Amino acid sequence: MNTRTETEEAVLSSVRPQQEEVDDICAVAEMLLKAVNESGTAQGMVVGSVARNTWISGDRDIDVFMLYPPDMSRETLEEDGIILGRSIASRFGGLFVEKYAEHPPYVNATISGFDVDLVPCYAVTDAAHIQSAVDRTPFHTRYIQSHIGGLEDDVLLMKRFSKAGGVYGSDLMTEGFAGYLCELLVLKYGGFRPLIQAGQSWQTGQTIDIAHHQGKQFDDPLVVIDPVDPNRNVAASVSKAQLGGEFIELCRGYCASPPNRDYFFPPAKPDITQAAFAEIVTERGTGIYSISFPPTPPHQIPDIVVPQLRRTTAGIASLLERNGFVINRYDAVMEDERCYLLFEMLVDRLPPRSTRIRVRPLIMA
Structure with missing residues (x-):
């Protein structure tokens, strides 16, 4: 029960x-x-x-x-x-x-x-x-309508839990859980709490086949075979970081202590001041660099821009590392119609004789 x-x-x-x-x-x-x-x-x-x-x-x-x-x-x-x-x-x-x-x-x-x-x-x-x-969306709707009876509230809890944890949304920026995926997971485990209890022991490569299609194989971090289309992984949008670094840890934290409302409505985080941010960076001993620019019209659709941003960021990171710099992590985001390339560097300065990068002048048309 x-x-x-x-x-x-x-x-x-x-x-x-x-x-x-x-x-x-x-x-x-x-x-x-x-x-x-x-x-x-x-x-x-x-x-x-x-x-x-x-x-x-x-x-x-x-x-x-x-x-x-x-x-x-x-x-x-x-x-x-x-x-x-x-x-x-x-x-x-x-x-x-x-x-x-x-x-x-x-x-x-x-x-x-x-x-x-x-x-x-x-x-x-x-x-x-x-x-x-x-074209498959109407089939998703009909499937859930015919199977979800009695579990609607559990889906609401799963969606709120995912939103609060920052893992809700299948867009390329979030790389998380779509609403349909939340519904299927609740159906699979028979409720919100059984789902969260199961989620705490998931491993990368977790595979769920609700309709027992046993068809196409996928190598994504989380695999949930679409019950209306066995050739599709509903969880293809979920990144390894969002699965292991976020959702599984959220499940473990929720199950390890009495249920806490903060897992559904986290307290607002105070805005960080420039001085406080500078202090954090100083304590970390790393160099933080960002490049900011607006997307070029008419190419302003996130699903188009974000993959390009990530490829560009990875390319810059690779160039820096080939020339002796050491990068801790990097990322790209598109927010409020601006693009940001972010780099945290463990080594951001080299002796003058060690620097091998040759920068060519940028000629603007």
């Missing part, structure tokens, strides 16, 4: 949506679905945590997919999807932008105070026949 502590019940009272909030988001979702269905070209479907009843109070995101016939050309789908998305956003007075990624372009709009994604996809018969990266 899956029992919860008083702390976990108290957390749930904070993160579980109240009925008024549920009614509000459902009304907007139904309005958007009706608009898609009335278009006559696509069939609407609400996907994501709202559809699965696993969204945290305060979240204002609604994902509406516009399903098109599988025999429609990609060009027609993209064109009609953008036109329909614009029309719906304009109809309800929402400010909107068009976004482009590896899947068909879509419209992101603010409607009635909600952040709405209007995404075109193909209404394929099964996930094995997907034609775009988002």
